[in-house]
Amino acid sequence: MEPITDSIRVLYVDDEPEFAEMAATFLGREDDRFDVEIVSSGTEGSARLADESFDCVISDYDMPGQNGIEFLETVRDDHPDLPFILHTGKGSEEVASDAISAGVTDYIQKSGSADQYALLANRILNAVEAHRSRRIAAERTRRLETLISNLPGMVYRCRNEPGWPMETVRGEVEDLTGHSAGAIEGDDGVVWGEDILHPDDREEMWATVQAELSAGDTFEVTYRIVTEDGETRWMWERGRGVYADDGELDALKGFITDITERKQREQELAESESRYRTLAENFPNGGVFYVDRDFRYQIVSGSGFDPLDTDPDDIVGRSVSEVERFPEELIETIEAVHEATLAGASERVEVPYEDRVFEIRTAPVREDGDVVAGLHIARDITERREREEELQRQNERLEKFARVVSHDLRNPLNVVEGRLELARAECDSDQLLEAEQALERGQALVDDLLSLAREGKVVTETEPVPLKEVVEGCWAGVETGDATLNVDADRTVVADRGRLKQLLENLIRNAIDHVGPEVTVEVGRLADGFYVADDGPGIAAADREAVFESAYSTVPDNTGFGLAIVGEIADAHGWDVTVTESAAGGARFEITGVRFAA
Template structure:
């Protein structure tokens, strides 16, 4: 917005065109400096302000769409100091309070008659003049006083003619002590090395000879102690005199150099890895990418360096919403100041050279001085894994469909056949009938085991603390144990799916009872990272222990799926299972990798 001059540009906003025209006429009569433009809505006003300079806004309150206070808030977001006067017929303490809170410059109620325009013109002039006065400051003095950089002027003889840089309590580094001295004074007082002073002298010569317009030198001054590296920028100083002078400005780049060195270390690591990787800096732009990452999108480093991550994601991510997912994951990584060890993961499909590979990205923050300075992104292609998982899902769907067919279309006829055999047994006496019943019972047991395998093969998601002793007692009661004995000392709690754990234990108990003597003893005990189920039956020959979990393995007339189900349930929990010999020479099944809950 402009300063006060020979005209004051006023933007008047009122939804009544007739009142607007009347206001323009009266205001321009009051002061010939007023150049008044009228608008009838808030949206028109904001569009006008975006393209034109205005010295003051005068607005009605009651308008369709945004009212005057809502317009004021919108103006304050873009032009916080622009004079804004609310000139309204709706006068109330509530409106006035709301306007003041929103930052109104002045508030004036419409009263009727020509006097109100004289008052409005006076309020406008005062507001614009006050705004202009507040901006009338000595910019040069203010900049020098507030700027964080050091400012120096050197002449052709390397004499320091002007200094704006002071370090309290260090006399040798004060402005007064430096002004008028030769540049060599800085080396004599150990503020700079002689080599650094020579660099500056050579730069002054190059600039004054016209060889270059700018030289940048990185220096490591002795003071202040917290500053390790500063950048000195030298350029010609143009003055209305024949004297040749060089202007020097310095800024502390210690943090930047530390960050660069840290990034360089990560760049070396990124370049050395076989996986695709790239680095995103604090501005959310691509700082570095290794060859593998560039190959993934078929681009050169020159084509992507310095580009915003959002623009790159929008260009190369193929799946809907993938770009936004990645940007959100990146923001979470940059917000991880208090949890730098936590990595974000996101999967995306890329559009690269006509193909759509799927990648998994891991975003890890680089934390320096308690803040995230960059994020390293590692990626690996999972297209084949995703295809395998989809195929596995289709196979599982077919397996579930098969299990449903087995359950309905096989069980029912078998049940009918068994019922018919029971009726036949009542009418005639034949040894063949008992054999037929046994065959049907075996078929139904086989169906039950197959259905269990189909259902238990899925991964475990509903883990809960389970009292192992309680579930052992319950499972033993669910199995026909005849003269068998249970010995269990398992006062521990495990993290497991209760239903599947029960299925596992019942299968182990049933296996021990069916393959052991009538008075078999089954023992359940605790291991360092799991538990075991052992018996004193005949055991499993060592040569066959590797095959006991194969489908169909049985030493009797069983289905051969009992231990297969045990292994399937254990694997679904992430447990390891193995068969060995018990202390009594029987079979011992050990389950390890179990998580105990304290």
């Protein structure tokens, strides 16, 4: 019993107030925790019990109107467990029998001795302590039953034997195992360690539990069971030993819950992580980072770390802020990228690291629609950035050159053209005709020089372009005479449409200029590009590299820039262009490295 530390409220019912007051005084002397209130009848007593709470009732038996037994019966209707002591001067077996039948807690006869109050005080204390203990125990039992009924699993007590025979089981027993609680309890029913525990886990379970109990009072294990319908499920169990007074291990008690879904998810995540680990270990020219939902690197690998003084093992298991070699400004950028990726976004950022520049592309890793991790791929783009900067400088020089050509050459040529017009008005001479032809050649040179300068730029905007459609459009826009076109190139290329058009027009013009108006031009497919071929005399092997040089031409009065422009446009796209012999013995220009649209 738990000791009483606070006051004990006692309702004393007696039709003799003087005796009741004396009894209250003696009780107060015996224990100062007693707080006694006196009423003179059972009716008054019932009214006080209805208004306030008391720990014990003491009542006389022989009272007018309602005797002590009748008052007791009234009290028991509303307060079945309240301690009730009958303190009466009328002692008889009949009264005692009736009192016991009515549910009296104790029975004491009045006497003239002061010792009776010490006995009465002791009986009150015992009754109140027992009542409070029962109430506390009942509340604890209620709370425990509520807890068990709401637990996602079962609680148990079993003997510490290899079969783990269950003495008691409560909770979601049937949901977990398919067996009822009654079928598992006792020695004659289903035995946990023999009929439910998975055969492959029995020996390991026994060894693990015994080892953990030897090291301490508790154990924690994960294992499989086989349900009544043959399904295998994963369980998590936490328990402790129950020891006898002599210190011997008597039994086990604990809690078991189903973790099958968690185990399946862990397996899926492990398989997913394994796939990404394979990617990371074999990723060329970059690094792969696999970041969990706690922003910690789980996988860090790839050849991108080779030029850096950073060991991937120094990053695994840490968050960005915990990596010592990462500067503060880089940490802020990467943390923002992590957060966006784990929120479901794909990101692309460029970050400087020491003397290099990295491009980081990210993608959320999803399992069953939920983002479980982030995949970050980092590439060293330092050399690419340097090339782009050099190309930018080159483009600026070309732009400057184009402005000079356009302004400083066109103006004098325009003046010459005007003067020729004036001279023709005054006289007619073959010399003027020769001058006019030379002027036209000069203007064509200026146009081709400007085109060549502009085509040297990097292509930044591309789109899916139907190759056959563009070829046929170019053929219609060029003076082809009686020439023939055969197209077998029904592919969609990713290119700058306008510059692809100029490349094809220049190749078509080149075929007509070098072969003649009756040439047959064929455009066909290659595995990674396309070709433009003719049935002319072809180009000698020794001259095939020179044809792409500026001002190279075998046709009189040709500027020689047409194929140079073809080469520049191909380079701007990242393509390769070569010349070889066609099936008909003519020239065949092959453009490779082309990306096709899906």
